[in-house]
Amino acid sequence: MTQDNIPLALPDLLGNEEAYVCEAIKSTMISSSGRFVRQFEQDFSSLCGCNSAIGVSNGTVALHLALLGLNVGPGDEVIVPSLTYVATANAVKYVGAEPVFVDIDTDNWCIDPRRLALALTSRTKGIIAVHLYGHPADMDEINKFAEEHDLWVVEDAAEAHTALYKGRPVGGLGQAATFSFYGNKILTSGEGGAVTTSDRELESRMRLLGGQGMSLTQRYYFPVTGYNFRLSNIACAFLCAQLERADTIVKTRRRIFGWYQERLNGIPGIGLQPVCHWATPAPWLFCITVAADHYGHDRNHLMTHLADKGIETRPFFRPLHEMPPFCDQGRKVELPVTVAVSKAGVCLPCYTTLGESSVDRITEIIKAYHS
Ligand SMILES: Cc1ncc(COP(=O)(O)O)c(C=O)c1O
Structure with a gap:
């Protein structure tokens, strides 16, 4: 099927x-x-x-x-x-x-x-x-x-x-x-x-x-x-x-975030978006990071693997200070945290009609791909 x-x-x-x-x-x-x-x-x-x-x-x-x-x-x-x-x-x-x-x-x-x-x-x-x-x-x-x-x-x-x-x-x-x-x-x-x-x-x-x-x-x-x-x-x-319906939309998305958090927690090399104790983030896309040395594959390979299974994802933004319109401003810019997070991050699907079985499917694929 x-x-x-x-x-x-x-x-x-x-x-x-x-x-x-x-x-x-x-x-x-x-x-x-x-x-x-x-x-x-x-x-x-x-x-x-x-x-x-x-x-x-x-x-x-x-x-x-x-x-x-x-x-x-x-x-x-x-x-x-x-x-x-x-x-x-x-x-x-x-x-x-x-x-x-x-x-x-x-x-x-x-x-x-x-x-x-x-x-x-x-x-x-x-x-x-x-x-x-x-x-x-x-x-x-x-x-x-x-x-x-x-x-x-x-x-x-x-x-x-x-x-x-x-x-x-x-x-x-x-x-x-x-x-x-x-x-x-x-x-x-x-x-x-x-x-x-x-x-x-x-x-x-x-x-x-x-x-x-x-x-x-x-x-x-x-x-x-x-x-x-x-x-x-x-x-x-x-x-x-x-x-x-803002309250309902946000509550539904938070529930989806909860499903992801439960299922992805503890997979070696998969990191969740950090949340400060003073923050209640808005549940937009579900963000994870991939540490290739612990997970066994890098972020790009995981994205390709998910795409092969019909799951759309998107990489984190690429650092703007490396883009042609911004990189030649006569200043030496080194932003190590930005570069590391950008390379490791991937956004997973989130929308209010995304069911628990779909989150199961996505997270099972991520779990099974760990090697
Ligand atoms: C952080 C940030 N700023 C600005 C924008 C621009 O918004 P728009 O696409 O509506 O022009 C976006 C759009 O996705 C965004 O993510």
Whole structure:
């Protein structure tokens, strides 16, 4: 008997997504104003424990808008981790600034606050702390360093909706935070994003810049050169339905994480994502590391083996400081933890309809391949 392929990620569309999208269509409000935009922005800011959320077209644009809002520009430097999706560093380039890479903490795979000082120069303006693979970065330590050096902090929470840092939701822990609602994320609208902030002045500046630069009080008066970063009422309708079920979606994914943890624990050479005692990570993709000397095969061989059996996986991000757009910045960058974790890491499937028998199948294959 052939078994079904198991994809890496699938969206959960089991709530009011279709009903609300139809309502948006019937209302004719299909562009970027309408009741769902207002509702989404209100509900999402509550989820993040902050004053405002601005819907934007994707998570990359959210980062770009946050940096524009914070007046980052040519000559500035922004400290970022190298183990992240390329958008984190690309956004810094979009505004003409330079990303400066810092290594990650072995305890949580996020930027290591103890190493921030190594990257500090007179041009440093801020830090983008990525909550990598759902685990929050150590925000108190990062904010402390930022305050001491008069820097801002942006959270890149693209992969971490609903994660808690010391009991506080991500999204309200820096000057601004950014989210992605791409199809593989915990909450999705296919494409979509948001910036959250509690700073009213920053909010107004971001609304101005992301809304074509049109004055918020005078129609067709453009005091600045802006961008069209808006999110549609249709996408927001989708997101309102997702937010209604956020608790259920997260609980279901946590149950799947529990199945993986039980079954993978103790396999020689297989490491689980580290979790700090102060963190409640968001259950995004299930991350493991492979130590070839103990497991008997390296990460790439395990991925190929799983692919042969119909199971989709994905390698961890490759270090950005080794990529052509970023590697020739005239600085010698050595980030040993980033390089080691990147080489060893693999993401396993996680989506709400992934059953226990599928997790059994995936983990049995991983167990049996150990030699
Ligand atoms: C850490 C991180 N930042 C930014 C983004 C960009 O989001 P989007 O794909 O919605 O542009 C992603 C997307 O996956 C991400 O993982």
